[in-house]
Amino acid sequence: GENVEQHPSTLSVQEGDSAVIKCTYSDSASNYFPWYKQELGKRPQLIIDIRSNVGEKKDQRIAVTLNKTAKHFSLHITETQPEDSAVYFCAASRSGAGKSTFGDGTTLTVKP
Amino acid sequence: DGGITQSPKYLFRKEGQNVTLSCEQNLNHDAMYWYRQDPGQGLRLIYYSQIVNDFQKGDIAEGYSVSREKKESFPLTVTSAQKNPTAFYLCASSLPGSPNTEAFFGQGTRLTVV
Numbered sequence: 001g002e003n004v005e006q007h008p009s010t011l012s013v014q015e016g017d018s019a020v021i022k023c024t025y026s027d028s029a030s031n032y033f034p035w036y037k038q039e040l041g042k043r044p045q046l047i048i049d050i051r052s053n054v055g056e057k058k059d060q061r062i063a064v065t066l067n068k069t070a071k072h073f074s075l076h077i078t079e080t081q082p083e084d085s086a087v088y089f090c091a092a093s094r095s096g097a098g099k100s101t102f103g104d105g106t107t108l109t110v111k112p
Numbered sequence: 113d114g115g116i117t118q119s120p121k122y123l124f125r126k127e128g129q130n131v132t133l134s135c136e137q138n139l140n141h142d143a144m145y146w147y148r149q150d151p152g153q154g155l156r157l158i159y160y161s162q163i164v165n166d167f168q169k170g171d172i173a174e175g176y177s178v179s180r181e182k183k184e185s186f187p188l189t190v191t192s193a194q195k196n197p198t199a200f201y202l203c204a205s206s207l208p209g210s211p212n213t214e215a216f217f218g219q220g221t222r223l224t225v226v
Contacts, residue, residue, distance in 0.1 A: 006154070019167065036217075043220060046214040049214060100215065102147075102156075103154055104153055
């Protein structure tokens, strides 16, 4: 089955700096890669996703890149703000699998 | 609040008891999922269902059971066979098919064994 590894497990940055979280996956057939943000005590919510037919996607301060050859994808947050502090999860899935495999999460702390 | 509702928010169980966690969605999604989240860990899949009256085991199904008699509902029973049930349980739903789409999560149920 699919295996997703996520690094780092914790990340602390100064407000205004950039943050990068990386994930690798094992199933070359995976074609959908969402990123979720979970604030303390709340539900995970999708912040951005990418499909295997594109290499990069951007939404304001958030971007995701995908390298299918190397089987890794990354989340980039620029101009970080304290409200970006949360746990971020990556996931991978493939058509017909009916389920996603999640990484273990990265706890991002943005210091004012 | 997002179309997928879990209840109760907090649940206490005595050892040896079965408990059932409720998950209801009004998003008309075919696929539903149950995940377990432990502190400092990611989401581990317990069971999932892609269609009514059908479900599959996830990675950590032992000690759990589910049913999917209605499209809107996917209850999870934590049985006495689950050796370490204290955790945060998240239900999710999504549109199935190709390509996959995002999962919408409920607010979660925090289960504590006392």
